[in-house]
Amino acid sequence: MAFSSSPLHILLSKIYTAGVEAVRPASLVRQAMKVDALSSTLHIDGKQYQLQQNVLVVGFGKAVLGMTVALDSLLKGHIKRGIVSVPLGTTLQYSTEALVDSNIKVIEGAAYNLPDPPAETAAREILQLVGEASDGDLVVALVSGGGSALLPVPGIGISLEDKRKTIESLSAAGAAINELNIIRQCLSQVKGGKLAAKACPAQMLGLILSDIVNDPLEYIASGPTIPQLPDNTLALKIIKKYDKMESLPKPVLNHLSQLHLNSAVSATPSSAHVHNVLIGNNSMATRAAEKEARSHGCDVVTWSHAVQGEARDIGYFYAEIACDIMNKKIKGIDITERIKTLTNSLSLSVPHEDIERLYNEVLSFQHESSNRLCIISGGEPTVTLHGNGKGGRNQELALSFAKHIHHLMQRELEITTKQQEKGKQEVKGGKSNVLFCSIGTDGQDGPTDAAGAIVNGESWSNALRQGLDPDRFLKENDSYSFFSTAQGASHVKLGLTGTNVMDIHILLIE
Structure with a gap:
């Protein structure tokens, strides 16, 4: 299902949808570039490129089809040839009629965001096309999140299965996206700026939609268009960090060891x-x-x-914030001590000053004009697998929120009841409603057909009344099964959205 028809669900749907609509790739491409038809000149980011039927187009990522349609329209007549690699199912979600007469070929692959033979075929065709570019050509590379899985050309001696097992193993151990992309760069013939090097002497223009915190271009889709000298020593350090030196495929370890030995003699690639x-x-x-x-x-x-860190810890953090607000504790909190308590007990990769700003901004609201508070954030948490269930970071985060908001509200109710019995506290009128969602902007959360999930303050207790053991689902990393079964908590299933800028978290308190 998508969103229910309750007023708060409808509001949450509108907020999330507005966020996704703002990053529609076709609109972003049209905003970024202008074409002067009279002089056949492309203007972008203060630079100019002469158009003379000299454009080659390549692309890889979840947002690339929309980017391709816009680019084809803008540069019509100047594109000699193109190949783009997009997720399986993309062309079912979005019409390709605009590309019927185009010179750009669309190839689908990487089901559930995992590299596969169709994606490798597309990647090798892209590599060959870029290698054919000559002086005077302009190679336009369309890049977005998901591009790593859609552009797999493993290093010599490494199979696609070797590479896939390596990334899956590190991901399951909790490796962050930047760490995974360092590994991908070292195991690839195209990532880490190698595709850009292949384009020389032609000009290359990369249009990039970021799906990584703080927008490090060298890591988005593993940085194939970013000339760089990767630190090959980091790859082995990451593998050791997650205790994988004995379990990863031997060809991968041998390849990385050889890169480590040769790192001192590598030359910095040209970026001109x-x-x-x-x-x-x-x-x-x-x-x-x-x-x-x-x-x-x-x-x-x-x-x-x-927002980064362990998904279930971030869910706990949002629940703590919600409980503080609903119980009107904010005014009495020593914010510095509160932050210290939270960050010492949870795996959060969020600066203390950001958490302090959150508390201070919430404190500044007097709620005279509104009875609704909405906290919006974004990022990309990680999940360390402990079980063999099915799910994704957004579903696990939402389930964790449901658990902790339930327990925190129960604790507060017990405290209030005891104080009332002792005559120390009057009964306060009014009851807060809380709704929380964590949803991927790409419409896909992990290897599932869900984008994320929505929960409220009753989701956990409803599941218990239903005879479910929600804690078992959480412990087994089986959030997908929970949301498929539980009443009063729901998946968000939207299909592929055609864009990808990490996740959106929305906390609504009424």
Whole structure:
């Protein structure tokens, strides 16, 4: 299902949708570049490129089809040939009629965001096309999140299965996206700037939609268009960090060991022929979501675009914030001590100053004009697998929130009841409703057909009344099965959205 018809669910749907609409790739491409038809000149980011039927187009990522349609329209007549690699099912979600007469070939692969033979075929065709570029050509590379899985050309001596097992093993151990992409760069013939090197002497223009915290271009889709000298020593350090030196495929370990030995003699690649432009990111989505929430009378705090850490710990953190607000504890809190308590007990990769700003902004609201508070944030948490269940980081985060908001509210109720019995506290009128969602902007959360999930303050207790053991689902990393079974908590199933700027978290308190 998508969103239910309750007023709060409808509001949450509108806020999330506004965020996604703001990062539609076709619109972002049109905003970023202008074409002067009279002089056949492409203008972008202060640079100019002469158009003379000299454009080659390559692309890889979840947002690339929309980017391709816009680019084909803008450069019609100047594109000699193109190949783009997009996720399986993309062309079913979005019409390719606009590309019927195009010179750009669309190849689907990487089902559930995992590299596979169709994606490898597309990647090798892209590599060959870029290698055919000559002086005077312009290679336009369309890049977005998901591009790592859609552009797999393993290093010599490494199979696609070797590479896939390596990434899956490290991901299951809790490796962050930047760490995974360092490994991918070292195991690839195209990533880490190698595709850009292949384009020389032609010019290369990269249009990039970010799906990584703080937008490091060298890591988005593993940085194939970013000339760089990868630190090959880091790859082995990452593998050792997650205790995988004995379990990864031997060809991978041998390859990385050889790179480590040769790292001192590597030459810095030339970047003179390459220009990369960031055209969209998570902050654009959360700003649009904030604007939508304000238009519905909400007090809004747009908290952070860099939420990282263990998904279940982040769910716990949001529950703590919600409980503090609902129980009107904010005014009496020593914020410094509160932050210290939270960060010492939870795996959060969020700066202390961001958490302090969140508390201070919430404290500043007097709620005279609104009875709704909306906290919006974005980022990309990780999941360390402990069980063999099915799910994704957004579903696990939402399930963790449901657990902890239930237990925190139960604890507060017990404290209040005891104080009332002793005559120390009057019964306060009014009851807060809380709704929380964690949803991927790409419409896909892990190897599932869900984008994320929505929970409220009753989701956990409803599951218990239903005879379910929600804690078991959480312990087994089986959030997908929980949301497929539980009443009063729901999946968000949207299909592929055609964009990808990490996740959006929305906390609504009424």
